[in-house]
Amino acid sequence: MGRIRLDALSRSFGSSIAVDRVGLEVADGEFLALLGPSGCGKTTLLRMIAGLLPPSSGRILLDDEDITHTPPRRRDLAMVFQSYALYPHLTVAGNIAFPLRVRRMSKQAARARVLDVARQLEIDTLLARRPKELSGGQRQRVALGRALVREPSAFLMDEPLSNLDAKLRTATRIELAALHRRLGSTFVYVTHDQVEAMTMATRIALLDAGRLEQVGTPSEVYDTPASAFVASFLGAPPMNLLPGRLASTPAGMLRVEAQGTVAPLWPGRVPARDVLLGIRPEHLTPVSREAGEEAVRIRAVVDAVENLGSEEVALCLAGTGVTAQRVALRGPRPLGLRPGDPVTLTAATAHLHLFDAASGRRLEWRDHSAPADKRALSTA
Numbered sequence: 001m002g003r004i005r006l007d008a009l010s011r012s013f014g015s016s017i018a019v020d021r022v023g024l025e026v027a028d029g030e031f032l033a034l035l036g037p038s039g040c041g042k043t044t045l046l047r048m049i050a051g052l053l054p055p056s057s058g059r060i061l062l063d064d065e066d067i068t069h070t071p072p073r074r075r076d077l078a079m080v081f082q083s084y085a086l087y088p089h090l091t092v093a094g095n096i097a098f099p100l101r102v103r104r105m106s107k108q109a110a111r112a113r114v115l116d117v118a119r120q121l122e123i124d125t126l127l128a129r130r131p132k133e134l135s136g137g138q139r140q141r142v143a144l145g146r147a148l149v150r151e152p153s154a155f156l157m158d159e160p161l162s163n164l165d166a167k168l169r170t171a172t173r174i175e176l177a178a179l180h181r182r183l184g185s186t187f188v189y190v191t192h193d194q195v196e197a198m199t200m201a202t203r204i205a206l207l208d209a210g211r212l213e214q215v216g217t218p219s220e221v222y223d224t225p226a227s228a229f230v231a232s233f234l235g236a237p238p239m240n241l242l243p244g245r246l247a248s249t250p251a252g253m254l255r256v257e258a259q260g261t262v263a264p265l266w267p268g269r270v271p272a273r274d275v276l277l278g279i280r281p282e283h284l285t286p287v288s289r290e291a292g293e294e295a296v297r298i299r300a301v302v303d304a305v306e307n308l309g310s311e312e313v314a315l316c317l318a319g320t321g322v323t324a325q326r327v328a329l330r331g332p333r334p335l336g337l338r339p340g341d342p343v344t345l346t347a348a349t350a351h352l353h354l355f356d357a358a359s360g361r362r363l364e365w366r367d368h369s370a371p372a373d374k375r376a377l378s379t380a
Ligand SMILES: Nc1ncnc2c1ncn2[C@@H]1O[C@H](COP(=O)(O)OP(=O)(O)OP(=O)(O)O)[C@@H](O)[C@H]1O
Pocket: 013, 017, 018, 036, 037, 038, 039, 040, 041, 042, 043, 044, 045, 192
């Protein structure tokens, strides 16, 4: 079993708060990615779970047992670091066997176990080599092997792929996901790479400045971001966020006004409020193409076009002067746009997101089954 629960876990360094009252449950067998920008507290959080750093307050439970003050070696968790920290004077076999030595497992049993793990990671032909005779990817697998031999309740990994080149990272990503499925153990995986989190994790926990912003499946956090921060962290390019104003018309329709566009939304009435109108780049279409039920029309000028191979990203400027704003659009190549072209961008109502301008929280359109005039716009 490897069920991890964090209760209002906090850690300060002097007067600065690195991790701020994080509450989180990781189910047994889950692959949870801790995702967030540099300095948001990911490593600090993981080190507390591993027992390498005492929390300032809060509790950590492993399978309902309070391990907040349990020393690391008695936590039954294995940690894999970004720098693999292999012993240079030991062979691959020696490195993998190290945790078993510490536990005084018999030589014969240890050898069998090391071979088993090395086969799983396809490094069984490298057992006699020393770390300096290995590639980055192979070293990374040895570090994984050293964690695997212990058969821990859960694996804690801190950016284990960040030292690999792009191609190897993709390959190892697929291997790691497969390894997780095969082992069925709990993985807590720290990364600032949204692609790693989106592709491997069963759930993603997004951290910003030490606080948990949202926890959900990759689709949940991408499709319904709980805050403007999450919306602007995920996606390449991230979601466009246009300052605007939400109001209702005398006829009882909600409408949003932003960057020169007035978009009718749904029937309803709300007190007028400042919002951020969110639109993903892939949901914007240049107007000349068949656009479905468009709600938004943004006039802009193309500033630059990036060729991504199968797709293109057009970076546009909407509005002029101080209110001018960058709007990115992403679509199949060629988009048929060139720098300097005037363009009108449209998006369908179903693809619009609204966030409160002051708090950044998502404004959720609740209770779709209720009669139109009884629906409420609420903060998620
Ligand atoms: N030992 C320490 N002493 C003082 N401040 C620290 C210490 N460790 C971390 N911090 C601070 O705590 C905050 C969180 O750091 P942490 O290393 O957890 O971030 P991170 O999310 O892992 O970032 P990165 O993606 O760059 O690895 C940062 O502001 C950092 O400067």
